[in-house]
Amino acid sequence: MSGNLVIKNASQLVTCSSFKAKQGKEMSDLHIIEDGALVIEEGIITAVGKTEDVLAVSHEADFYSRGFEIIDAQANAVLPGFVDSHTHFVFAGYRDEEFSWRLLGHSYMDIMKKGGGIFNTVRATRSAAKEELIETGLKRLDSMVSFGVTTVEGKSGYGLDRTTEIKQLEAMKELNNRHPVDIVSTFMGAHAVPQEYTGKEDAYIDYIIERVMPEVTDRNLAEFCDIFCEKNVFSVPQSRRLLLKAKKNGLKIKIHADEIVPLGGAELAAAIGAVSADHLLHASDKGISDIAEAGVVATLLPGTAFSLKEPYARGRYMIDMNCAVALATDLNPGSCFSESIPLLFALATLYMNISIEEAITGLTINGAAALDLADTAGSLDVGKTGDAIILEYPSYKFIPYHIGVSTVEKVIKKGTLIFDNVGPLNYKKIF
Ligand code: NIG
Ligand code: FE
Numbered sequence: 001m002s003g004n005l006v007i008k009n010a011s012q013l014v015t016c017s018s019f020k021a022k023q024g025k026e027m028s029d030l031h032i033i034e035d036g037a038l039v040i041e042e043g044i045i046t047a048v049g050k051t052e053d054v055l056a057v058s059h060e061a062d063f064y065s066r067g068f069e070i071i072d073a074q075a076n077a078v079l080p081g082f083v084d085s086h087t088h089f090v091f092a093g094y095r096d097e098e099f100s101w102r103l104l105g106h107s108y109m110d111i112m113k114k115g116g117g118i119f120n121t122v123r124a125t126r127s128a129a130k131e132e133l134i135e136t137g138l139k140r141l142d143s144m145v146s147f148g149v150t151t152v153e154g155k156s157g158y159g160l161d162r163t164t165e166i167k168q169l170e171a172m173k174e175l176n177n178r179h180p181v182d183i184v185s186t187f188m189g190a191h192a193v194p195q196e197y198t199g200k201e202d203a204y205i206d207y208i209i210e211r212v213m214p215e216v217t218d219r220n221l222a223e224f225c226d227i228f229c230e231k232n233v234f235s236v237p238q239s240r241r242l243l244l245k246a247k248k249n250g251l252k253i254k255i256h257a258d259e260i261v262p263l264g265g266a267e268l269a270a271a272i273g274a275v276s277a278d279h280l281l282h283a284s285d286k287g288i289s290d291i292a293e294a295g296v297v298a299t300l301l302p303g304t305a306f307s308l309k310e311p312y313a314r315g316r317y318m319i320d321m322n323c324a325v326a327l328a329t330d331l332n333p334g335s336c337f338s339e340s341i342p343l344l345f346a347l348a349t350l351y352m353n354i355s356i357e358e359a360i361t362g363l364t365i366n367g368a369a370a371l372d373l374a375d376t377a378g379s380l381d382v383g384k385t386g387d388a389i390i391l392e393y394p395s396y397k398f399i400p401y402h403i404g405v406s407t408v409e410k411v412i413k414k415g416t417l418i419f420d421n422v423g424p425l426n427y428k429k430i431f
Pocket of ligand 2: 086087088256330332
């Protein structure tokens, strides 16, 4: 599925140009080309520039005769497809009851301690057929596409046993084959301590290392390894042990760090060369300067803080301290059951003091960098994958301005149009 396509007459071609994460002040520069055009050949971007320049080199008629599709952006803004670099989108069952308990004041961790939370989803996912995970996964991916997402990361971690962890990763592999969105898989067998191992965290880490990880790496089922490094879950030394082993086995590293309490997860991420440290609601000043210096992407998930009614991560401070910040949804059935990109933009810009430009960087090139994909995705640069979105408005500023509503009109994946928001039915014809 790779197409030949020209997009012309973009009021703003928001290129987000870069082949690496943007740190600190660089995050404000979106490298916009006014009245821009983009050429995608066999799925890869081959030209980026002003419409008149791009069409002067090769005329529209030439493109037509070579079998290209031409989309007129009609003076609307064009951006790279969004990269949602942290989700747990493959799961079975829902936790709507627990959501209502949280509204009554029960905390996320208390619900988990009583056998709910992640354990609730583990029970449902263990008993679900792989095909069921694939069917719901396909629907969730479709919804993400409607928000402009063209690359998504997904984690295992609702099995906490070999069979189910592998089932989840196999489902993601199958989804990657069956759906146009690119899926980056993360092995998160250490998402929680399974109830069978209560009080025996180290033995569970041994089990993951000895019994599950070899199959994951031998069969190439994941690119990353992640762990919930948290008080009452996995300690910093346990996390270090697992992640260093993963690294040795060729997996790249992510960490759920300092989400509920300040434990030193950010410091660990910097010390062991993680690609990203995620959540960071309670990251210390030292942790933040460590990740800035080590070039670890700080992946912030404001939807989760919002849903848990926790204070937001210190995104403004992190950018001011020269971090590369990525923004992601954390879509999961518990702490944040939302794949909404418009919600993410609203929270980042209105409540975290992150500028619109920085938020866009966080969902494009820095999201790609959080997946180690900055050389192929996340910007409209020649040589990158042809993933783009066309808004229904002339300026990228409409993305957060139209609060909570998707402004995405068309989505292009590898040069092929995969979503077109044609709008409601033509009522005049009906009545
Ligand atoms: O990123 N913190 C741990 N994991 C997820 C939540 C998973 C769940 O509640 O199902 C998170 O918040
Ligand atoms: Fe998460």
